[in-house]
Amino acid sequence: MSNSSYHVLSELEIIEYVRKIPGLFSENAQLICKEIGDGNLNLVFRIIENGSSGKSVIIKQALPYARVVGESWPLTLDRARIESEALMIQNSICPGLVPKVYHYDKELALTVMEDLSSHIIMRKGLISRNRYPYFAKHIGTFLARTLFLTSDLALDHQDKKQKVVQFINPELCKITEDLVFTDPYYDAKTNQFNPLIKEVIEEIWGHGELKLEITKLKEKFLTHAQALIHGDLHTGSIMVTETDTKVFDPEFSFYGPMGFDIGAVIANLLLNFCSHEGHTLDQEERLQYQDYLLNTVEEIWIVFEEEFRILWKGKASEPYASIQGYEDDYILRLLQDSLGYAGCKMMRRVIGLAHVSDLESINDPKLRAKGERLALAIGQQLVLKRETAQKIGDLTSLVRYVKNQEVDQD
């Protein structure tokens, strides 16, 4: 099975392949396969057993290029290894919060994993203004556990360095370096934006102080091997039901700054917050849903901090972890980094390549521009003011203040 050389599998080949994996389906099972991928990079197949067993699995196969662009954008197949190995680590640290991995094939660059089709992509749920009462608890716990337990705070420093090597992921990191930190801040060919907000974007391109702060955040992304981060933790990488949360698609994983993951979650909730300015809905309903989103951001941080401090007390192996003031200082720096990365991730989704459907689903460009302008205003302030934040309430107050300036004064 793992001696075959790489080729892109057809749906029929996928069925033959999955049949041979022990313990998944019975030999004579009638299997149906469909390619369901809608992401930017890979193929995703769903295989279901026809009949009453209800058994199904997902096979995700990496292409030797980025799916969204085609063969002109070659991309390493090693990302499939990174993804499956990151999922296995996350499974051991946070069982139940990520899909189970059944099989990984290095030659074919594919992973066989748990089918989460009973869940929906969280971004879609938020666009429909659904509420997820357990999400903050789940994602706050996921962030605290995956970040703390893979860091120098918990691991032997030699073992941690081995993990840094295991997760060297230069090609995928380059995508982030370019698309998040570089291209949106000049007139790059990759950028795609609503022409109605060109004047705001030109102001950003000319904003020296902002570009300096973005460059500092980029430098930290390049150099700060703090923990094994997911690396692309947007709401399209999370599937939910009302009571369950699963984080998937960690192919951008590498040893990077913890705040990048926390900031990604916050940014995507805030992008959804901004999108409701452009969606046609009753003002009261809009305000209530926006409040729900800001409360969720606060709750995520509160759960994260609580869990992180529990781990600090019980699982820290770093001998200086108990140095007076270190824990508080570490957590404050995480908060400030999270604001900064949230700001970067909001702006990239409005100016750069790869937008979010929260905003893109607003058909009228004028209405979409309202949400996009707000996202750019909040994003800039999060980057510029990040070091003034002392508590999570400072972030949500800043968002409310900017919204008041940008929208409510119109």
Ligand SMILES: Nc1ncnc2c1ncn2[C@@H]1O[C@H](COP(=O)(O)OP(=O)(O)O)[C@@H](O)[C@H]1O
């Ligand atoms: N384990 C899974 N269970 C159910 N659906 C999945 C699973 N993994 C991926 N998908 C579906 O495939 C889509 C693309 O998967 P994703 O991992 O985001 O691919 P890409 O790496 O190309 O972005 C997801 O949006 C989701 O609809």
Ligand SMILES: CSC[C@H]1O[C@H](OP(=O)(O)O)[C@H](O)[C@@H]1O
């Ligand atoms: C051409 S890669 C652009 C963008 O796509 C990735 O997201 P996903 O694979 O989840 O759709 C990642 O965010 C990259 O920055």
